[in-house]
Amino acid sequence: MSDTPHAPAPGLSAPADIPTAVPEADEHRRVEELAAHAAKEGVRTGPFASLGGIGGLGGRGGGSGGGRGAGALRHLALVIALGILCGIGAVTKGSSFATTSNMVLILSLAAVIGVVTVGMTFVIIGGGIDLSVGALIALASVWSTTTGSQAQGPAVMIFTSVLVGTLCGLLNGLLIAYGRLVAFIVTLATMVATRGLAEQLSDRKSQIVTADTFLSIAETRWLGMPLLVYIFAAVVVLGWLVLNRTTFGRRTFAVGGNPEAARLAGINVRLHTCLLYVVSGFCCGIAAVMLTAQANTGASTHGMLYELNAIAAVVVGGTLLTGGFGSVLGSILGVLVFTTITDLFILNNLTTPIQEIAQGAIIIAVLLIQRWGRGRSVTT
Amino acid sequence: MSTSLDRRHVLFGGAAIGAGALLTGCTNSSDNDKSAPQVKAGASSSGATAGKAVTIGFSAPAADHGWTAAITINAKAQAQQYSDVTLKATEGTNDVAAQIQQVQSLIDAKVDALVILPFDGKALTEIAKKAMASGIPVINLDRIFASGLAYRTWIGGDNYGMGVNAGNFIARRMKAAGKSDPVIVEVAGIDNLELTQQRSKGFKDALAANGLRLAARQAADFTAATGQRVTAQLLQATPKIDAMWNHDDDQGIGVLAAIKQAQRDKEFVVVGGAGSRKAMESIKADDSPVKATVLYSPSMASSSITVARLIAQGHGMADLVEHEVPASVTTFSAVVTKENVDQYMAVGFS
Numbered sequence: 001m002s003d004t005p006h007a008p009a010p011g012l013s014a015p016a017d018i019p020t021a022v023p024e025a026d027e028h029r030r031v032e033e034l035a036a037h038a039a040k041e042g043v044r045t046g047p048f049a050s051l052g053g054i055g056g057l058g059g060r061g062g063g064s065g066g067g068r069g070a071g072a073l074r075h076l077a078l079v080i081a082l083g084i085l086c087g088i089g090a091v092t093k094g095s096s097f098a099t100t101s102n103m104v105l106i107l108s109l110a111a112v113i114g115v116v117t118v119g120m121t122f123v124i125i126g127g128g129i130d131l132s133v134g135a136l137i138a139l140a141s142v143w144s145t146t147t148g149s150q151a152q153g154p155a156v157m158i159f160t161s162v163l164v165g166t167l168c169g170l171l172n173g174l175l176i177a178y179g180r181l182v183a184f185i186v187t188l189a190t191m192v193a194t195r196g197l198a199e200q201l202s203d204r205k206s207q208i209v210t211a212d213t214f215l216s217i218a219e220t221r222w223l224g225m226p227l228l229v230y231i232f233a234a235v236v237v238l239g240w241l242v243l244n245r246t247t248f249g250r251r252t253f254a255v256g257g258n259p260e261a262a263r264l265a266g267i268n269v270r271l272h273t274c275l276l277y278v279v280s281g282f283c284c285g286i287a288a289v290m291l292t293a294q295a296n297t298g299a300s301t302h303g304m305l306y307e308l309n310a311i312a313a314v315v316v317g318g319t320l321l322t323g324g325f326g327s328v329l330g331s332i333l334g335v336l337v338f339t340t341i342t343d344l345f346i347l348n349n350l351t352t353p354i355q356e357i358a359q360g361a362i363i364i365a366v367l368l369i370q371r372w373g374r375g376r377s378v379t380t
Numbered sequence: 381m382s383t384s385l386d387r388r389h390v391l392f393g394g395a396a397i398g399a400g401a402l403l404t405g406c407t408n409s410s411d412n413d414k415s416a417p418q419v420k421a422g423a424s425s426s427g428a429t430a431g432k433a434v435t436i437g438f439s440a441p442a443a444d445h446g447w448t449a450a451i452t453i454n455a456k457a458q459a460q461q462y463s464d465v466t467l468k469a470t471e472g473t474n475d476v477a478a479q480i481q482q483v484q485s486l487i488d489a490k491v492d493a494l495v496i497l498p499f500d501g502k503a504l505t506e507i508a509k510k511a512m513a514s515g516i517p518v519i520n521l522d523r524i525f526a527s528g529l530a531y532r533t534w535i536g537g538d539n540y541g542m543g544v545n546a547g548n549f550i551a552r553r554m555k556a557a558g559k560s561d562p563v564i565v566e567v568a569g570i571d572n573l574e575l576t577q578q579r580s581k582g583f584k585d586a587l588a589a590n591g592l593r594l595a596a597r598q599a600a601d602f603t604a605a606t607g608q609r610v611t612a613q614l615l616q617a618t619p620k621i622d623a624m625w626n627h628d629d630d631q632g633i634g635v636l637a638a639i640k641q642a643q644r645d646k647e648f649v650v651v652g653g654a655g656s657r658k659a660m661e662s663i664k665a666d667d668s669p670v671k672a673t674v675l676y677s678p679s680m681a682s683s684s685i686t687v688a689r690l691i692a693q694g695h696g697m698a699d700l701v702e703h704e705v706p707a708s709v710t711t712f713s714a715v716v717t718k719e720n721v722d723q724y725m726a727v728g729f730s
Binding site for chain 2: 093096101102105108109199203204205206208215218219226291294295296297299300301302303304342343346347348349351352353
């Protein structure tokens with residue numbers, strides 16, 4: 001789906017009115033200005049129909065113009081869902097749910113998967129998918145906690161983890177963008193292979209972290225908030241800024257919405273696609289540091305099924321799996337909804353099967369509300 | 381039964397064979413991360429001297445957990461203790477079809493005895509029956525087959541007993557502390573496994589027998605990361621806790637991390653499960669909330685090789701009156717505490 005379109009082979013006669021070369025540099029700028037304008041106005045016509053959703057991406061966060069409508073509605077559905085969940089929590093287990101410590105707990109448990117989800121949002125908006133995130137976390141956590149790495153101290157452990165994640169993301173990106181392979185299959189393959197490598201490296205044992213400085217990442221609190229939550233917040237803010245306030249972000253929407261149009265507009269679609277997976281890998285590296293500190297270990301079992309949790313959060317957050325439309329804010333709301341559900345169930349001491357049934361049902365319900373909202377916004 | 385913690389019960393399989401010294405340091409334990417395999421020298425009266433040379437086939441699930449890893453390591457190490465045993469071990473797999481094929485290949489190789497720890501006991505029953513029908517005695521390790529026709533001898537742990545012993549230990553401890561209505565919570569393993577259900581049932585029954593009840597129970601996935609998540613939330617749900625039983629020491633790393641992160645590591649007693657080296661070390665050092673762990677020792681794999689050898693050579697167990705090796709051997713889930721940790725350190729896995 002993120003396969004890069006390329007110019008027709010010389011043997012094929014391309015229609016004369018379709019340019020086969022990259023436009024001039026100034027043309028390039030004109031097109032991007034047009035895209036930005038389209039986004040601001042929420043224009044859903046013309047060659048940038050697919051870019052029209054960008055306005056929605058600002059959502060409640062301050063986008064202006066008509067394009068905001070659909071995005072805000074999507075977010076509204078999630079906020080309502082979150083509100084209902086909190087209501088249930090307050091009624092069933094008010095004494096332990098409606099407390100500051102519980103809110104802090106929900107945020108700190110959402111932190112790791114939240115960071116992964118920010119990266120996943122970029123990839124999915126860019127028209128791709130990354131199934132390897134969980135396995136990358138496992139590999140990064142194992143690699144950074146080998147006896148060799150631990151001997152080098154916490155700074156090296158953090159560096160190793162982020163580097164491993166980023167490089168694995170780069171590998172994904174190169175294979176998908178330049179090897180012209182389907183993202184689903186490539187990341188499926190790297191998912192299996194990286195988890196295998198993690199098992200090989202760790203000998204399938206839990207590698208206990210002994211450095212107290214490293215563990216303090218999960219134990220330190222500033223103003224009552226765990227450091228993990230600050231890291232999470234920093235990644236979200238950074239992700240939001242990059243996606244909504246930079247050329248990189250605009251190009252991401254363009255590439256995901258219509259790669260051919262993006263290419264014609266002078267965007268290096270392959271390079272951009274590749275970079276999206278690097279972003280995802282980088283986020284996994286950070287998430288691995290957080291998870292390793294939180295669980296006191298590096299293990300090849302880390303990050304099991306995180307790819308599904310992240311994709312579910314992104315989709316529930318209103319990002320289209322087909323690319324070109326979505327928001328970081330929605331994804332984070334999605335993550336918070338899921339974390340709150342788990343929290344709610346454990347507070348009420350319900351068994352795992354019931355938790356799973358309810359989780360599935362809630363995903364469907366949120367999607368239905370969104371579908372209803374979208375249908376309405378189109379007809380009115 | 382819960383109070384008899386003596387060594388003889390714990391090492392029932394081995395003790396029954398009446399072997400000599402426990403060789404703990406006989407390995408490449410230069411690396412601290414590696415646990416010493418649990419082996420016992422073949423200096424017993426039942427076939428102590430080298431007998432008929434036998435080939436034993438061995439098939440187990442993938443070593444994706446400290447415990448399963450120790451199972452394979454132990455089996456191999458024990459086989460090396462016998463000059464008359466050749467071990468044919470297949471690569472561990474969690475794919476049922478692959479394991480069936482592996483067992484078939486061992487049958488085709490005409491091994492003298494088969495030791496099988498099935499990934500799924502029910503799924504491997506037919507192939508084990510086939511092995512028995514072709515005259516190869518099957519020693520069923522831990523996860524039991526669905527039919528008695530599928531094995532000659534079963535040797536394994538006691539999951540229900542593990543829960544019972546954990547429950548009794550906590551009950552005694554609470555009584556000693558003078559707590560009449562303590563808040564007791566449980567962090568279980570993978571919930572849809574039979575073994576988890578049995579452990580939880582044993583725990584609940586033992587608490588009930590002591591007039592106590594379980595305040596909350598949640599299941600993790602036998603991994604440190606899930607242990608941390610579930611415990612963090614369990615702690616939030618239960619503002620005051622007196623005792624906690626965690627089924628598995630590997631997931632216990634995460635459980636302890638969560639307790640420490642919530643700054644509640646002075647509040648209550650934690651009892652672990654399975655018996656990892658790390659858990660035993662912190663019990664000994666007395667530097668964490670873990671005050672005990674209930675064994676589910678992978679030393680059963682070592683014993684299974686001994687049993688397989690005896691059966692293949694036609695011997696019985698010397699300390700017993702029976703002419704034949706018994707049809708089932710259940711290992712005892714001892715409670716390891718600070719007082720007796722030294723004698724169990726050797727069976728801790730990493």
